[in-house]
Amino acid sequence: MKTRVLLRMSWQSIVKNKMRTLLTMLGIVIGVGAVIIMVAIGNGAQGQIEGQIANLGTNLIVVTPGATQAGGASQGAQSFNRLTIDDMEKIQREASLLAAVSPVVTTRTQVVTPGGNWRTEVNGVAPGFFQIRNWQVESGAVFTEDDVRAKRTVVLLGKTVANGLFPNGDAVGQRIRLGRTPVTVIGVLAAKGQAASGVDQDDVVVLPYTTAQSRISNFYFVGQILAMTASPRDIPAAMEEIRGIMRESHSVGGGTDDFTVRDQTVLATAATSTTSVMTALLAAIASISLVVGGIGIMNIMLVSVTERTREIGIRMAIGARGSDVLTQFLVESVVLSLMGGIIGLLVGIGGSMIVGRLTGWHTSTSLSSIVIATGFSAAVGVFFGYYPARKAAALDPIQALRYE
Template sequence: MKVSVLLRMAWQSITRNAMRTLLTMLGIVIGVGAVIIMVAIGNGAQRQIEGQIANLGTNLIVITPGATQTGGASQGAQSFNRLTIDDMEKIQREASLLVAVSPVVTTRAQVVSSGGNWRTEVSGVATSFFQIRNWPIASGVAFTDEDVRSKRTVVLLGKTVAEGLFPDGEAVGQRVRLGRTPVTIIGVLASKGQSANGVDQDDVVVLPYTTAQSRISNFYFVGQILAMTASPSDIPGAIDEIRGILREAHDVGGGADDFSVRDQTVLASAATSTTTVMTTLLAAIASISLVVGGIGIMNIMLVSVTERTREIGIRMAVGARGSDVLTQFLVESVVLSLMGGVLGLLAGMLGAAVLGRIMHWQTATTLSSMLIAAGFSAAVGVFFGLYPARKAAALDPIHALRYE
């Protein structure tokens, strides 16, 4: 039998009772729509996390203090700090795979202006920090190497601090007090938004690390050292270089490292793997609706077989084979399921867009998820339509003709 004939007959059968058809398709529509929405939310969350991790910097390597032992028990990461500016300079001199290195001296302090005050994080860094973190300047300029050497009291404000202290005016050029030290604002950093763990990255004041150590924190040790490679492929080799340089500098001998060296790919893989598991779980839960919709299709096709028993008997009496009847009912089931799948796709895409706008979530509907949902809806039509189709094909023509 020609495909066009099969499709035409399937369409006529489906549209014969429009309300029943719509109610039957509703389960597929809800199932496909739910899968699309859940996957869109999961993909959006994954892209958001990837973007937040990318905001940390390009090809970033983070060196932090290690752990100390007290009474045989570890006191936790960063409890034993031996990182110094000398370590940073040694890494800068001897590492061949790094293109930029910066210390980070971190403390908290009160920023006081003529219009108010703001308690925030203070980061003392080198000029290469802005390159490593891929952090552009929204207004003003960055400090220079000469500012670092001269320990000049110049700062750049994060967007949150700038808006908090100067909501109606230009921050660049203003004099404020950072702790007890008068400083000049020379720039405002572009907005970075929240980090992957929900911390506002724009709530920060950045200044030369020499100024931070001598005028603000009085810390000899540095909280962390940031480094950057030219390409991601250089990261493993650069980590080995850094470990060798710091083990020599700290003279640890055969003991364990008193520092930690990590790259952002570890954080990225952990975060994205979590969102992947959650997306898969959500899609699996939503797929239950597809199974329910498939049961509905099986039920209505069984009803259709019963209603059209005499029609089947007449067709077989004039020469139709059992395979023809099976194909006809199977095509009807698949067409019914695909129609529900298409409506479900449209509903899912619309639902994901509306949900993202209302809840301020990032959603992402991918072509692969649409194709998988459509393919799965067709598979549901085949699986749940096969039994009714086989039942129709197995009818005895004589008994079918006698059926009332």
């Protein structure tokens, strides 16, 4: 039997009972739509986490203080700080795989303007900090190495601080105070948004680390050292290089490192693997609807075989083979599933957009989820349609013609 004839006969059988066809497809529609929506939510969450991790910096390597012990008990990570500007300069001077290096001297203080005040975090950094963090300037400009060497009192404001203190957008060029130190605002940083931990990255003031150490914090040690490689492939080798330089700088020898060198790989892998598992779990739960829809198709096809027993007998009596009958009913089942899958696909794409608008969640409908959901709906039609089709093909023509 030709494919065109099979499709026409299947379509005629499907549209003959419109309400039953609609109810039969409903399970597939709900199943495919649910799979698309759940996967879109999972993909959106994964993309958002990856974006937040990327916001921390490009090809980022972080050197932080190590742990110490008191009375035989470990005081935990970063409890023993021996990181200095000398360490940073040694890394900058001797490392061959780094594109930029910057210390981070962190403190908190009150920012005072004639119109108000704002308590925030103050970060003393080198000019390379902006390249490492991939942090653009919305207005004004960043400070230079000359500003660092001269310990100039110039600052850049994070977007949150700028909006809080200068709602009219006229922050650049203003004279403000960090604690008791007068400084000049030379730029406003572009908005970064929240970090993965929920911290507002824009609630910050950035200035040269030399100024921060001498005028603001009076801290000799630095909180961390940031570094960036030119390529992600260089990160493992660069970490080993930094580790060797730091061990030499701190005269560690064969002892335990009093510092920690990390990159974003572990954080990114853990975060994305978690969201991948959640996405797969959501898709698996939603796929149950497809199985239920497939069972509905099988039941309806069994009823159809019973209703059309006499018709099957006539066709077989005039020369139709069992394989023709099998193929006909199987095609009907697959067409039902595909129709439900296509409608479910439209429902899923539209539903994911609505969910994103109503909840503010990031949703992302991938081509792979569309292909998998639609292909799975066709597979459901084949799997659950085979038994009714096989039963129809196995009918005895004489018994089928006598069926009332």
